Amino acid sequence: MTHIHTLDPGASPLDYYGYELRRYREAAGLTQRQLGDIVNYTGSMVGQIETARKLPTHDFSQRADAALGTDGALTRLVELVMRSQLPAWFRQVAELEARAVEICTFQMGMIHGLLQTDAYARATLGALDRTNLDDRTAVRLSRQRIFEKDEPPVFWMVVSEGVLYQEVGGRDTMRGQLAHLLSFAGNPRINVQVLPFSAGAHAGSQGSFTVFRFASDPTIVYTEGYGSGHPSANPDTVKDCSLRYDHLRAAALPLRDSAELIRRVMEERYGEPGDSVA
DSSP: OOOOOOOOOSHHHHHHHHHHHHHHHTTTTTHHHHHHHHSSSHHHHHHHHHHHHHHHOOOHHHHHHHHHHHHTTHHHHHHHHHHHTTOOHHHHHHHHHOOEEEEEEEEESSSOGGGOOOOHHHHHHTOOOTTHHHOOOOOHHHHGGGGGGSSEEEEEEEEEHHHHOOOOOOHHHHHHHHHHHTTTTTOOOOEHHHHHHGSOOOTTTTOOEEEEESSSOOEEEEEEEETTTEEEEEEHHHHOOOOOOOHHHHSOHHHHHHHHHHHHHHHHHHSSTTOOOO
């Protein structure tokens, strides 16, 4: 077992977080158990975070900052920790999400990660591998904190109607996920449109993609394969995908009609919370 006194704060952001948490705790004269009692976590959990064996959450970091009087130091650091836990090939994408002023995505197979619920994210991440599923889910959901910025990006998602019917994680999970999409109705910065089956052949038939626009940097198009991501600032690619997205948004249902379709699928296909499968 790793001992706290051998933890190298330069080894990774997670190690640095653990090192700093222990330093702040000891400076406050608290044991792990005492700090745990104050922040409503177990002393064992505090110890696992201090030894870099467990990811800290935003909630834990905010409570620890308040308890230790660290002026938000751990809460600021946890953003770096979460990003460092992303797959190496995806870290650039998280940076693009954090810097973008507008994100436009077309999704053929699933709800985009920035709009996923905990249960939906857990089901998609655990489809083939349930190792460290709690931490992996927390890392994915941490990306959604970009919407809490003073100037959050404008986010547009055009999603294939088939995604609404693909039962990910069971009926309760899908009902919760569709209800989550409906919660953004009236939010001008988060917009969801459904591309209906009736649209037929469409401009996104080659697959999902995302367009990132920035205040001053060139626009970037992102596509994804199995275990790999492909960002491109090639002007021809950007021009082609921007045109495709304009056509997809035009072919999709308007925002209000999209919300009505989502609501209908949620109620008719997934029923009330806790309903058993017929």
